[in-house]
Each structure stands twice: as structure tokens, then as C-alpha cells.
Amino acid sequence: MEETFPHLNIQREAPVNEKRPGGNPRTAPPDDVPSHGRGLLGKLANATREASEDIGGFDERKLFRFTVQKGFNPDDLRKISTEIEVVSQEDETVIIGFATNAAMAQFEARLASMASGGYVTNKEVIYALQSVDGWSPEDRKSWALKQHGFPDDEDFLLDVEIWPLEDRPDARQQAWDKFDSWLSEQRIEKLDQVKKPELTLYRLRCTAAQAESLLHHRDIRSIDLLPSFALERSIVFQDIQQFPEVQAPPAQAPGVVVLDSGIADGHPLLKAAVANTASFLPGEGPHDENGHGTHVAGLALYGDFEKHLRAGAFTPTLRLYSGRILDRSNENTTGFVENHIEEAVRHFVTEHGCKVFNLSFGDSNKPYFGGHLKGLSVTLDTLSRELGVLFVVSSGNHRIGEGSPDGLEWRDQYPEYLLNESWRVIEPAPALNALTVGSLVRHTQTYNSQRYPLDPAEIPIAQAGQPSPFTRNGHSVDGAIKPELVAHGGNWAIHARANYALLDGLTGLGVVSTGLQFADGRPFQVDAGTSMAAPQVAHLAATILHEHPDATANFIRAQLCLNAAIPQASQHLFEKNKALSRVCGYGEVDETALKRSSENAVTLITESRIENKRHHFYEIPVPPDFTSGGKKRLREIAVALAYAPPVRSTRIKYRATRIDFKLVAARDLEHVTTMFNKATKKDDYQSIKELAGATIGQTARSKGTVQADSWKFFQFNSNSALRNKKLFVVVTRNDFPWGESLCDSEESYSLLVSLRDKQNLSAQLYTQIKARLDARVPVRIRV
Structure with missing residues (x-):
């Protein structure tokens, strides 16, 4: 050795x-300065009318959307008037601000002077302005709401985000109080809330008429449908009695925390390593009623579970912790998962000194197309910095039938479709301070292909070492590489004799791990998805603590990415490295020199x-x-x-x-x-x-x-x-x-x-x- x-x-x-x-670049004047002023005057008049149609608001100011040249410093808007407050920069060219009537009158006077050829102070700020508009009801709709519309039910649930006033705690509290009062007046039921300087969310029950009012409320930044989680699973039958009894890891062994649907802590391969289980889902116990959490837990504890299964022995070297945050349907409708995750993380850090957390779920209603990050990503990034912990999250799976290929196209268009906009990573995968994990293929033979080796009907979409057909692509904020890493998550196949029907991970192409139904003689389960890839990286992250018990989360992230490489089978799938990094990031972790x-x-x-x-x-x-x-x-x-x-x-x-x-x-x-x-x-x-x-x-x-x-x-x-x-x-x-x-x-x-x-x-x-x-x-x- x-x-x-x-x-x-x-x-x-x-x-x-x-x-x-160096100093900020100077803005070049428009070709026709008076014409630029006249154009902005017209847009300002329309924007003022549009802003007047907003309802609610914690004060009397109007909300405006300023479209600017790329690279513009948002704080320079205050050079127009000190009574303009920058609320948010929504993308590289859109800035949202509150403004008084006096401020807008002062702005209008400057534009009128510019339009007539007169002198204007701070003219470079106005040169950089391209448009002034209101923040419309359409702007307040999330991607999912634009795609699917409001639910057809008589009343339904929505998630609402109001503008964060990060620098003004007094105004922020005033906005919270005023919005709470407005909800009561409108008889809109508040079910849960997240109130932080950087993020304010409400989960509301409302009717279609009430939802329409929400779309016109001045203080609302965005309105979204509830999170949507998609999973597929299967069970593998095998006699667990053939394996030696699992011994507990050493008392000083590092821990890994699975935040999921709970775990079956009596599973023969898990129970000796379970250090603590707790539920952070109101009204529910810590036990897994879905199976997803138990499946993820086996991978977080053992890493390459299949390797141990083939060797016929399981020796845990980590201590396993479980925080239940999802219900039996693998959803969280009782409140904001952000609150439950924060409570869980603070518990495991304070009570057990845990440092590595796995989150194998994603909100398919929130693909990241650019702009600012939302609820859970912000929560993870904030907790990562404050508590010095590492979150390992999955990049998300693309759903079958939603902008996906049909029939034979799955194989013929692979891997180009992986770069489609509809394949972008979903919440919370864009979180910058977390490690995001995409999926690689390990197996290419379905159960039937193994049983009937002469029958070519079931055709794998991807080959071993290539990205899984369902894995999502990046980037994150400002073009940051996401996912950073990839690990085995499964494959799909098509059936040539059944109109090229899609065969997912249930047919033997997925990842095997511990199963919920162990008491019924089904101790193992197979599933496919990036949810299976993330816990294998979380396992590696926690094992670094064996050799470096005081390692920071930064050290662990850097060490994993330092030892990652794109698999040979994936290196020539795309013409450009940039496209490859969108799907595979820095690659798959090589354990050889990870610890020593x-x-x-x-x-x-x-x-x-x-x-x-x-x-x-x-x-x-x-x-x-x-x-x-x-x-x-x-x-x-x-x-x-x-x-x-x-x-x-x-x-x-x-x-x-x-x-x-x-x-x-x-x-x-x-x-x-x-x-x-x-x-x-x-x-x-x-x-x-x-x-x-x-x-x-x-x-x-x-x-x-x-x-x-x-x-x-x-x-x-x-x-x-x-x-x-x-x-x-x-x-x-x-x-x-x-x-x-x-x-x-x-x-x-x-x-x-x-x-x-x-x-x-x-x-x-x-x-x-x-x-x-x-x-x-x-x-x-x-x-």
C-alpha cells in the first residue's frame, strides 16, 4: 500500500x-441629448400613472423601475434626488426605487431642461438611464406563476416576497406591520412567514380576487406558487441477513446531517451509526414516512453504497444525524422550509457540533434564469457564513414532458438539450456558499437488458461517466460555476419496441441505497436523480474531518474541488469548455489524495x-x-x-x-x-x-x-x-x-x-x- x-x-x-x-467608467452622452430627455419625460409620465395604480404601501412614496446601462452604480440614482431610495437591483440593468412626488418633480424638471437643450447637473446619471417604468403585476409574477397561472381551486396557497429594506430596520418593521394589517383588512389568511433583513416571505391562503390584489400591492416584490418536488423510486429485493452486523462508528467520528423526510433509524445498516434524529416539521415525528430520506441517508453514511454492497460488508466511519423537514409526500406545506431548515441547522450545530449538511431536494417551480437569488438560496448562504457550515445540495432533475424531448429524441439530441434554458438549476442549487452537485451515469444496462442480452430494444440515453439525462445546468449569480461537482445519480433508457417510451431509474439504471421497507424484507431501494448524487459528496466532505477535524467549510469545499476532474467519457461531449462546466462543473471527486x-x-x-x-x-x-x-x-x-x-x-x-x-x-x-x-x-x-x-x-x-x-x-x-x-x-x-x-x-x-x-x-x-x-x-x- x-x-x-x-x-x-x-x-x-x-x-x-x-x-x-480604478474609477468608474464615464457614461458616453447619447447621440441626441434633447431627444433622450424628451423620451425619458414621456416614460416618466407613463411610469407615474402606472405607479399611481399600485395599492397598499407602508408610506406614500411611489415605486419605480429604472432601466440603466450595464455597469451603472445603483447608488448614483440619489444624485438625481436624495429622496430616491434604492430598494433593489433586479438584474444588471434594472433598479427598483421608492421616490417621493417632490423627487420625481425634481427629476422631471431636469429632464425638461435637458429636452430643451439647457444645463443639467449630474447629467451622466441621466445619460445612463434608458427608461423609467412602474413595477407591474406581470413583473411581480414568478416564473412558475407565468407558466402555470393561479390554481383553479376556490382558494389556494401562494408565497409572497415583499421588498427587503436591508439598511433601514425602522422602515422594515413599519413595512411588516403595515402589510400584516393590510392582509387582515383583505381577509387574506397568513399561514407562515420569514422575516429577516435580507428576506421577507409570507405564505398566504387567498382567492383569485385576493391574488389579483396582491399583484397590485406596491410593497410586493414577487408572487410564487408553492414549491414543487419531483421524485422517482423503486425497491430492490435482497436478503440483508447475509451481511455481518454493523458496528457503531467511534464516538469521536465526524457527523453528517441529512435534512430530508426523516430516516428509518431502525434500518440494520443505519441504526448503529444514528446519533440523533429530530423533526422540525410541526406536528410530525422524526420517522421517515416517504423513503427518500432513508435512501439519501445510506448514501450520506457510506458514500459509494454499491461498492459496499458488492463487498458484502458495511463499516460506518461517520455518525448519522437526521432532521425531518419534509412530510410523507416529500413536501413542506405547513410553513416555510427556510424556517424549518434554519431551526434544524442551529440545533445540530449547537447541540452536536455538526458541520456538513445534505439537502437533496429542489423546487422545480424556481429554475434560476439570472437576477437575484430567492428564499432558500439566501438562507443557506447566510447560514453558511454565520455558522461556518457546509451545505451540499442537488442541482435538481428535469421533469419528463416539460420542454423535454420525445421518444427517440432523448437519445439523438443528447447531450445538447442539457444546455437548454428549461434545464437550468433550481432552488436552492444556485446558493453561492453551498456546494451544488449534478448527476453522472454509472450503469447502462436495464434489468431486461441483463436478462435478455441478445435483445437490443432497451437503449441507454447516456454512457457511463457522462452526465445523466435529467441533470440540470448552471450557471448561478454573475455566471458562477454551478454545479461545482458531479457524482453518480443514475441513467434513463428508451424502449425501441414501445414507441421509444422512456425508462427511468426504476429499471435498474439508478443508485442503490437503504430502503424504508426493510421490515418487509426489502432493505434496499433504487432511485435515480441528483438527490442521489449530493449525499455521496456530503459523505466525502464529512470524511475530510477525519484527517482535519478542525477544517473550515471553506477548506472542505476547496479540497473537494481541488481533487475534482471531468470524467474522460464527458470531456468531448461539448465543443466548448464553458458548456461542459455548465453541466459538470469542476467534475467528479477523486478520493485518492483527498485526505493525505x-x-x-x-x-x-x-x-x-x-x-x-x-x-x-x-x-x-x-x-x-x-x-x-x-x-x-x-x-x-x-x-x-x-x-x-x-x-x-x-x-x-x-x-x-x-x-x-x-x-x-x-x-x-x-x-x-x-x-x-x-x-x-x-x-x-x-x-x-x-x-x-x-x-x-x-x-x-x-x-x-x-x-x-x-x-x-x-x-x-x-x-x-x-x-x-x-x-x-x-x-x-x-x-x-x-x-x-x-x-x-x-x-x-x-x-x-x-x-x-x-x-x-x-x-x-x-x-x-x-x-x-x-x-x-x-x-x-x-x-
């Missing part, structure tokens, strides 16, 4: 240099804190043996960084700060620090060339809060940068102006670097790198 070693710590170099940002290093695969680790507009520099010791040898062989350098920024749902950029890295070659530390100090503007910084050959590239990876990339080398010539220069990772922080007050003076991050020479069995990378690190003279780092 190959000898392994602890990962090595790396220290940053002494210089900590300021990153001086070896002589030919070395991981360098550090945890640090960085101030705004600063660079941190790390020299990476590359031994001569890494670049030696004339024979071609694969060598690789990988880098991963993770941080958990504060978020704001009223800004399109969402994360308050940006921390990213670049891998650069330079003569020495002085040269690399000078290079970055001269990058005074954004374009200058972007123009600093990384080491050539990055798999993802700095622009694409830097959009997320966990970033990973790799550089592959097969041969080094005498001019190679790694032979003639030193290698540095440079970490940079740059807050958005609106986010500076939300961030800590020093923001935490985890950085990991891996050097791999796996085809060289006689490599001594670990020994050589450790000797170089030990020989370095300790330096005092200025902070």
Missing part, C-alpha cells in the same frame, strides 16, 4: 500590497484572512524533478480557493466581496509584487497573464466563491516558464462599494495547491517540497 503523509502547510510571503481600483498526500501527489494548504484591496503572495516550491525527464508523462498543478462572503439579495452581484487567485510565473517576489501593484484598474488586473494552459481560466472560475483550476503538462522544454522562473499564487480581495460595510475588515479564505506526477512511480515530490519549505527562513508578515 502506498505510503501517505499529512498535507503540507504553506506560508504567504512578506509583502501585502494594496490593490488600487503521497510522494507523487502533494497538497499545500493554508487558511488566511485578507483586507480589502490587498494582494497575498504565495511562492510554490516546484522541485526540479517535477520538470525533468525527456519522456512525455502527465504532470499537473491544481489550485483551489474558497471563501464565504456576506450576500445581499437586492444587488445583482449578490456577494459583497470578491476574492480570487491567479497562478503566475515571475523571476522573483519583487517582480511579481511590482507587476500586481501596477494593476491600478480592473482592466490592468485582468491583463496580467496567468501561467498558460488553465483548464477553466481566471474569468470563468472567479465568479464563484469556490474556485478551482488545473494546469496539465506533458513535456518541458528549455524555455518553459517553470524551469526558468518561480511560481506564485496571488490572492486578491476587492469589495464592491456597496458591500464594504457588510464585510469584515479581514475576510477568511482557504487556499490549496496540488502538484501531481502520478505517472512517475519513483517521484519524491513530497520529500523535496517538504525540505524546501522547512529550509525557508520564517518571515514576519505585515498585517
